[in-house]
Amino acid sequence: xGKVEILHALDLRLPAGRWTAVVGPNGAGKSTLLRVLAxxxxxxxxxxxxxxxxxxxPARERxxxxxxxxxxxxxxxxxxxxxxxxxGRLPHRAWLAPPxxxxxxxxxxxxxxxxxxxxxxxxxxxxxxxxxxxxxxxRALAVQAPVLLMDEPLxxxxxxxxxxxxxxxxxxxxxxxxxxxxxxxxxxxxxxxxLLIVRDGAIAxxxxxxxxxxxxxxxxxxxxxxxxxxxxxxxxxxPQEEPIHADRDTPH
Amino acid sequence: xxxxNSDLTPIQGLYRLxxxxxxxxxxxxxxxxxxxxxxxxxxxSVRFDAPPRRVVSxxxxxxxxxxxxxxxxRLVGVDRYSNWPEAVRRLPQVGGGLDPNVEAIVAxxxxxxxxxxxxxxxxxxxxLGVKVVALEPKTGADVRxxxxxxxxxxxxxxxxxxxRDIDAGVAAAAxxxxxxxxxxxxYFEASGGPHAAGPQSxxxxxxxxxxxxxxxxxxxxxxxxxxPELVVRADPDLIMAGARSAGDMARxxxxxxxxxxxxxxxxxxxxxxxxxxxxxxxxxPEAARLMARCVTDQGAREGRAP
Amino acid sequence: xxxxxxxxxxxxxLACLALAVGVSVGSTGFDSLRHALxxxxxxxxxxxxxxxxxxxxxxxxxxxxxxGAVAQGLFRNPLADPFLLGSASGAMLAxxxxxxxxxxxxxxxxxxxxxxxxxxxxxGALGGVMLTLLLAQGVQHTLRLLLAGVxxxxxxxxxxxxxTLAAPEVLAAMxxxxxxxxxxxxxxxxGVMAAVLLPxxxxxxxxxxxxxxxxxxxATAHSLGLPLAPMRAALVSVLALATGAAVAQAGLVGFxxxxxPHLVRSLARLTHGPLVVLSALMGGLLxxxxxxxxxxxxxxQELPVGVLTAVLGGTYLLWLMYRRTRGGGGR
Numbered sequence: 001x002g003k004v005e006i007l008h009a010l011d012l013r014l015p016a017g018r019w020t021a022v023v024g025p026n027g028a029g030k031s032t033l034l035r036v037l038a039x040x041x042x043x044x045x046x047x048x049x050x051x052x053x054x055x056x057x058p059a060r061e062r063x064x065x066x067x068x069x070x071x072x073x074x075x076x077x078x079x080x081x082x083x084x085x086x087x088g089r090l091p092h093r094a095w096l097a098p099p100x101x102x103x104x105x106x107x108x109x110x111x112x113x114x115x116x117x118x119x120x121x122x123x124x125x126x127x128x129x130x131x132x133x134x135x136x137x138x139r140a141l142a143v144q145a146p147v148l149l150m151d152e153p154l155x156x157x158x159x160x161x162x163x164x165x166x167x168x169x170x171x172x173x174x175x176x177x178x179x180x181x182x183x184x185x186x187x188x189x190x191x192x193x194x195l196l197i198v199r200d201g202a203i204a205x206x207x208x209x210x211x212x213x214x215x216x217x218x219x220x221x222x223x224x225x226x227x228x229x230x231x232x233x234x235x236x237x238x239p240q241e242e243p244i245h246a247d248r249d250t251p252h
Numbered sequence: 253x254x255x256x257n258s259d260l261t262p263i264q265g266l267y268r269l270x271x272x273x274x275x276x277x278x279x280x281x282x283x284x285x286x287x288x289x290x291x292x293x294x295x296x297s298v299r300f301d302a303p304p305r306r307v308v309s310x311x312x313x314x315x316x317x318x319x320x321x322x323x324x325x326r327l328v329g330v331d332r333y334s335n336w337p338e339a340v341r342r343l344p345q346v347g348g349g350l351d352p353n354v355e356a357i358v359a360x361x362x363x364x365x366x367x368x369x370x371x372x373x374x375x376x377x378x379x380l381g382v383k384v385v386a387l388e389p390k391t392g393a394d395v396r397x398x399x400x401x402x403x404x405x406x407x408x409x410x411x412x413x414x415x416r417d418i419d420a421g422v423a424a425a426a427x428x429x430x431x432x433x434x435x436x437x438x439y440f441e442a443s444g445g446p447h448a449a450g451p452q453s454x455x456x457x458x459x460x461x462x463x464x465x466x467x468x469x470x471x472x473x474x475x476x477x478x479x480p481e482l483v484v485r486a487d488p489d490l491i492m493a494g495a496r497s498a499g500d501m502a503r504x505x506x507x508x509x510x511x512x513x514x515x516x517x518x519x520x521x522x523x524x525x526x527x528x529x530x531x532x533x534x535x536x537p538e539a540a541r542l543m544a545r546c547v548t549d550q551g552a553r554e555g556r557a558p
Numbered sequence: 559x560x561x562x563x564x565x566x567x568x569x570x571x572l573a574c575l576a577l578a579v580g581v582s583v584g585s586t587g588f589d590s591l592r593h594a595l596x597x598x599x600x601x602x603x604x605x606x607x608x609x610x611x612x613x614x615x616x617x618x619x620x621x622x623x624x625x626g627a628v629a630q631g632l633f634r635n636p637l638a639d640p641f642l643l644g645s646a647s648g649a650m651l652a653x654x655x656x657x658x659x660x661x662x663x664x665x666x667x668x669x670x671x672x673x674x675x676x677x678x679x680x681x682g683a684l685g686g687v688m689l690t691l692l693l694a695q696g697v698q699h700t701l702r703l704l705l706a707g708v709x710x711x712x713x714x715x716x717x718x719x720x721x722t723l724a725a726p727e728v729l730a731a732m733x734x735x736x737x738x739x740x741x742x743x744x745x746x747x748x749g750v751m752a753a754v755l756l757p758x759x760x761x762x763x764x765x766x767x768x769x770x771x772x773x774x775x776x777a778t779a780h781s782l783g784l785p786l787a788p789m790r791a792a793l794v795s796v797l798a799l800a801t802g803a804a805v806a807q808a809g810l811v812g813f814x815x816x817x818x819p820h821l822v823r824s825l826a827r828l829t830h831g832p833l834v835v836l837s838a839l840m841g842g843l844l845x846x847x848x849x850x851x852x853x854x855x856x857x858x859q860e861l862p863v864g865v866l867t868a869v870l871g872g873t874y875l876l877w878l879m880y881r882r883t884r885g886g887g888g889r
Contacts, residue, residue, distance in 0.1 A: 351741070355585050375674060
């Protein structure tokens with residue numbers, strides 16, 4: 001297997017205490033970018049966390065700072081939901097030590113935050129897609145890391161649970177945490193603080209979600225097949241049948 | 253004990269003492285000589301303080317040899333394949349040669365266990381304190397050696413006589429083959445696989461004694477597993493095989509073309525006869541007679557015998 | 559979660575029961591036990607043949623159960639068994655070579671008889687695993703490890719076939735080895751296996767969290783700060799040593815390593831820490847019972863224990879498949 005360069009010439013600065021949503025067309029390299037940020041893929045350049053090269057961080061310290069939730073990854077089908085959530089505490093647990101009260105409390109908080117506390121004794125393999133996703137989310141939350149990287153966290157989640165997820169992220173950011181999530185649900189992505197648009201392996205735009213420049217860049221990234229419109233104080237992106245031409249008189 | 257007379261000179265007294273010591277040594281020595289060592293086929297020396305009275309045999313040929321040299325009454329257990337002589341069938345069976353029942357063997361309290369050299373159980377038995385002598389004859393010379401060794405082990409005189417009887421019996425069987433039928437090229441299938449009997453094996457030696465040539469060369473070893481093509485290329489005059497192997501012989505690719513198969517010059521031996529043929533022991537003369545009868549019967553069938 | 563200690567206790571009690579039964583049955587029956595105090599031969603039968611044999615069967619099963627749990631965790635595959643990394647084929651080749659050499663008089667005074675078949679099998683098992691690691695260039699990639707294990711298995715098997723063709727008289731002994739055989743286990747063998755089992759269990763239990771993390775995928779395991787490479791190497795060593803020790807003493811006993819973790823998981827939902835310990839206990843019980851059945855079923859003859867475990871294991875797998883297809887596939 002030779003090496004293929006998926007992302008080119010990136011220079012990216014992600015601010016702390018903000019929620020950045022990573023969006024872009026299929027195959028743009030969003031997931032790859034996130035994996036690079038998590039230190040899961042080799043890069044020709046460097047990734048730094050709090051100013052220190054990711055590779056220089058001791059593994060467990062890095063794990064306590066940076067939590068990851070992958071897309072479509074295998075789950076421990078045989079374990080109970082509670083045990084899966086508790087696995088998120090591994091970076092905090094000393095070797096050979098049983099889980100502490102703090103570990104149990106963190107797992108409980110995480111499971112309650114994602115509304116799966118009632119399912120905690122159930123086997124992961126027996127849960128529905130949405131329930132399973134929420135348990136895995138709880139596992140990531142249980143790490144209680146200041147930085148949370150999530151790849152397609154809303155898979156299988158119906159709108160009420162998407163709203164719950166939104167609330168969780170807002171709470172995390174309000175408490176000072178940093179969230180970076182790859183989303184293909186543009187409507188949810190537009191709730192973020194910042195939008196990072198990736199296209200063809202490069203960053204097309206990085207800016208605040210509320211800015212019109214960002215909206216234009218978003219439309220351009222999708223070849224003008226979508227249109228960003230305000231609805232009741234927030235933004236939505238609607239698919240277009242045919243491309244619209246830039247027209248200053250068109251309200252948006 | 254003679255009283256030492258005070259009128260003996262010191263030198264005479266010394267000579268008498270020396271003579272008494274010499275007598276004591278000579279008288280004691282035979283008692284010590286009862287303790288002897290036997291080296292088995294793996295080079296392991298086993299010491300015996302007295303000839304073994306309780307013997308367990310795990311190889312049929314060894315069972316037959318033990319009985320042939322007159323120690324049959326010392327057998328207390330045999331493997332499940334030992335079936336000759338009749339008396340042996342009444343003995344407790346302790347499993348096969350390759351999967352013997354350790355517990356059953358130990359329960360029989362044997363003084364010695366006779367096993368094949370390739371048996372794993374020897375180590376275990378030795379660890380439990382049971383004496384094991386490993387013998388496995390493959391050639392004619394092996395058979396003579398094993399007979400001698402068993403005679404030595406069991407302290408039975410008569411072992412050489414058994415070896416001589418075997419030779420004489422094989423020679424007599426050889427005499428019964430008329431000169432006109434000698435020189436035929438034979439393929440002897442010793443077991444499925446197919447495993448052939450090469451000229452170095454005891455079967456091969458008997459074939460040679462009968463004046464028959466072996467299509468298997470000596471470089472292949474005593475019982476090589478051969479490619480059936482070899483037989484097709486060699487095209488023997490006569491084929492000898494057991495009933496089990498002979499069954500599918502005609503179906504082997506290319507074998508229909510063999511002269512021996514087409515002319516039905518195939519001697520098929522029944523299960524009992526196979527037992528006699530493949531055991532390198534005292535029944536070798538009978539094996540030779542079976543083979544000789546095969547040759548003469550084939551010859552008579554074709555009208556070649558005088 | 560608190561089921562684990564109760565399950566462990568139950569398995570240990572059943573094992574003691576199996577030990578008691580194992581000591582009482584055999585070709586000489588219950589008489590040996592009754593006369594053990596007076597008759598030295600009966601005592602030898604009970605104390606030096608039956609007791610170490612039953613205990614040895616339990617230890618072998620425990621080693622295989624441990625290996626199975628580790629293998630299934632390492633490869634995230636419920637069908638993994640401890641022989642995956644070439645240990646079985648390595649052991650078979652080494653035994654074939656040892657048997658072939660043994661016949662030759664030159665080797666009589668050499669290393670082979672002293673090393674014995676058990677030593678050869680152990681060395682062969684470790685050699686097979688090392689060859690697999692070499693081919694897979696380390697422990698990093700699970701798929702590469704699996705493929706390398708398959709390749710090594712085939713190649714070493716072919717070499718073994720060549721050896722048995724060159725020396726056909728070892729074939730019968732090879733088959734006996736391959737079918738699994740607990741009848742030759744004595745106290746020394748028990749000591750060797752116990753000496754391997756205890757550290758292997760301790761190490762596997764300490765590294766169990768790596769298996770837990772791995773069950774969530776390699777990316778998540780990495781993100782949780784688990785030092786994957788050295789811990790994987792350590793787990794592979796545990797696997798190699800445990801299976802090597804088991805194969806050396808009892809030959810190739812199949813299905814115990816595969817079935818023990820499944821049986822434990824069907825009784826309780828556990829993380830890998832308790833799972834490896836309970837798998838060892840379950841494996842030990844399975845093989846101890848199989849050994850007893852092997853002795854009793856066609857008494858006074860014995861079945862090779864590997865045949866029994868294959869039949870029982872095969873039946874269990876068939877039942878698993880039936881239940882899964884009937885239940886509509888939960889996984």
